[in-house]
Amino acid sequence: MTHSIQVKDLKLDFGSVSVLKNLNLDVAEGEFIVLLGPSGCGKSTLLNCLAGLLDITDGEIWIKNKNVTWAEPSDRGIGMVFQSYALYPQMTVRGNLSFGLKNAKVPKDEIDRRIARAAEILQIQPLLDRKPAALSGGQRQRVAIGRALVRDVDVFLFDEPLSNLDAKLRAELRVEIKRLHSRLNNTMIYVTHDQIEALTLADRIAIMRGGIIQQLAAPQEIYNRPVNLFVAGFIGSPAMNFIKGAVVDNGRSIKLGEAKLDLAGYDGGQPTDRPQAILGLRPEHLTIQDHAEPGHTIPAVVELDEPMGADSLVWLMVQGQQVSVRVPFEKRPTKGAQVHLKVDISKASIFDATTELRV
Amino acid sequence: MADLSNPRGTRPKSRFTLNNIVLYGILGLMSIYYLLPLYVMVMTSLKDMAEIRMGNIFAPPVEVTFHPWVKAWAEACTGLNCDGLSRGFWNSVMITVPSVIISIIVASVNGYALVNWKFKGSEVFFTILIFGSFIPYQIMLYPIVIILRELGIYGTLGGLIMVHTIFGMPILTLLFRNYFSSLPEELFKAARVDGAGFWGIYFQIMLPMSMPIFVVALILQITGIWNDFLFGVVFTKPEIYPMTVQLNNIVNSVQGVKEYNVNMAATMLTGLVPLIVYFVSGKLFVRGIAAGAVKG
Numbered sequence: 001m002t003h004s005i006q007v008k009d010l011k012l013d014f015g016s017v018s019v020l021k022n023l024n025l026d027v028a029e030g031e032f033i034v035l036l037g038p039s040g041c042g043k044s045t046l047l048n049c050l051a052g053l054l055d056i057t058d059g060e061i062w063i064k065n066k067n068v069t070w071a072e073p074s075d076r077g078i079g080m081v082f083q084s085y086a087l088y089p090q091m092t093v094r095g096n097l098s099f100g101l102k103n104a105k106v107p108k109d110e111i112d113r114r115i116a117r118a119a120e121i122l123q124i125q126p127l128l129d130r131k132p133a134a135l136s137g138g139q140r141q142r143v144a145i146g147r148a149l150v151r152d153v154d155v156f157l158f159d160e161p162l163s164n165l166d167a168k169l170r171a172e173l174r175v176e177i178k179r180l181h182s183r184l185n186n187t188m189i190y191v192t193h194d195q196i197e198a199l200t201l202a203d204r205i206a207i208m209r210g211g212i213i214q215q216l217a218a219p220q221e222i223y224n225r226p227v228n229l230f231v232a233g234f235i236g237s238p239a240m241n242f243i244k245g246a247v248v249d250n251g252r253s254i255k256l257g258e259a260k261l262d263l264a265g266y267d268g269g270q271p272t273d274r275p276q277a278i279l280g281l282r283p284e285h286l287t288i289q290d291h292a293e294p295g296h297t298i299p300a301v302v303e304l305d306e307p308m309g310a311d312s313l314v315w316l317m318v319q320g321q322q323v324s325v326r327v328p329f330e331k332r333p334t335k336g337a338q339v340h341l342k343v344d345i346s347k348a349s350i351f352d353a354t355t356e357l358r359v
Numbered sequence: 360m361a362d363l364s365n366p367r368g369t370r371p372k373s374r375f376t377l378n379n380i381v382l383y384g385i386l387g388l389m390s391i392y393y394l395l396p397l398y399v400m401v402m403t404s405l406k407d408m409a410e411i412r413m414g415n416i417f418a419p420p421v422e423v424t425f426h427p428w429v430k431a432w433a434e435a436c437t438g439l440n441c442d443g444l445s446r447g448f449w450n451s452v453m454i455t456v457p458s459v460i461i462s463i464i465v466a467s468v469n470g471y472a473l474v475n476w477k478f479k480g481s482e483v484f485f486t487i488l489i490f491g492s493f494i495p496y497q498i499m500l501y502p503i504v505i506i507l508r509e510l511g512i513y514g515t516l517g518g519l520i521m522v523h524t525i526f527g528m529p530i531l532t533l534l535f536r537n538y539f540s541s542l543p544e545e546l547f548k549a550a551r552v553d554g555a556g557f558w559g560i561y562f563q564i565m566l567p568m569s570m571p572i573f574v575v576a577l578i579l580q581i582t583g584i585w586n587d588f589l590f591g592v593v594f595t596k597p598e599i600y601p602m603t604v605q606l607n608n609i610v611n612s613v614q615g616v617k618e619y620n621v622n623m624a625a626t627m628l629t630g631l632v633p634l635i636v637y638f639v640s641g642k643l644f645v646r647g648i649a650a651g652a653v654k655g
Contacts, residue, residue, distance in 0.1 A: 074554030
């Protein structure tokens, strides 16, 4: 596997504030990596470091087996797409696309060839002689992508490119970016705080918090086996339920108040006993039924439900804690009913309450 | 059900409400307050001395004469020179034009660098620069005289131009810095990824987006430097006095008869340049001042 990007022990401080802490990241060629995290987690900062727009405090950045830690942004072989499009307002679309190439002294006919190709891929040929002010949001972002495209680079950096668009356009352009990736096969690093974008686009997702990558894995892996409580709570909508309990019986069962669940089939081996554990259950992995099945169900009381179209999100009280369950709209139970929640333990996650790590 | 989405019929007229009467009344009074002196000056400058001596300063001239204007421009005496304000006018042009151009160029590059190319200590540098605008000019007069003397440019146009350029720096740098920091930072980043350097970004990206603020700076500097009296009188000598100093010398000369009509004409001539600048660029000026709040 050839490396496209390698980040080694990257550190970045703003004064006394440490923004990125000993960050390591290996990206394979042609891989689509999404940096995902809440505001202020350092994801955009990391992207700016990769682009060379921020001087790092310590560490190394390699792109295409070349140490570019101190190289100029334009010499790193990257193209970048910004949230606010950042199109030069006084230039036409053609001027925007050719600006970088003129700076790099690319011959005129080569510039024309590359603009024609980018315009064809992004279907912006009719817009080439317009100014950015005369374009819609979606068209502007297409031109911004085109500006990265004409640079003929191996690595694309996207800094929340769809955040300024309305929901419908966002979904359209999301598919288009995915199509672009499968056509060009470039390495793409994509920053977002939208988990739908992350789950749909990424080959691998890097979940960040406080300047540290919490988990770097394929979307399904992150969804099914989150490494810690933070990742578990961050990914998934509606969010994962957490129920406090204790692992007992030499790791064979988990005790939730009065109820006990059998841990046979838990994805992650047999855990060891611990008095303080948290059981993580996704709303879509729970089912509501009338009868108890010892070892597989927990008793619950229906509180209220939130219809969401096809589904309904039902909120229940379990041992004094709130739990949500996703059920088909027509199967939602009546308010106040005493029911039993069937738990699919193979899809559950158990976390240690003190270390917050998955066991 | 009635359609309430659109108003129908004519909008009720309300020309003579109490609000309007008070509003236009105050506006009218204020206009008279400011226009009256101008009116007196124009009228007086068009009369001959005999008519002025009759005393009614508000009466329009019985016989319009432009001789005071000609005399103020070309014949009035200051000291040994009797070529009127024309000499001062050209001196002021030679002082104002280079001072304005140099100070705006330097300050715009300053502001651009302070926003987009922050260096170690750039904030301290900026603070010190701004602090400079709070020190009264009088304190700095004598030290500057010494500096200019040591540099060998005391009493020259070059010396005065340098002083004007330096004293324009704090406010202009602040102006440009604030404007440039209102432009989206991502534009600058995009240009860097596109391989543009310090000057490339300045000339090709920033300059074309900054015309409004350049107009504001132009107006501030032209009027400020044109109207300057203190630096002109301290740092130059009689042959190269700017127009304001020469005006003072004409108006305040103690010999002979006070020629009010010539004085009025001379004053208006001196004020003409800033006045024209305001009238020509008034709209641009307001747009520029407001531009800081506008997002692309």
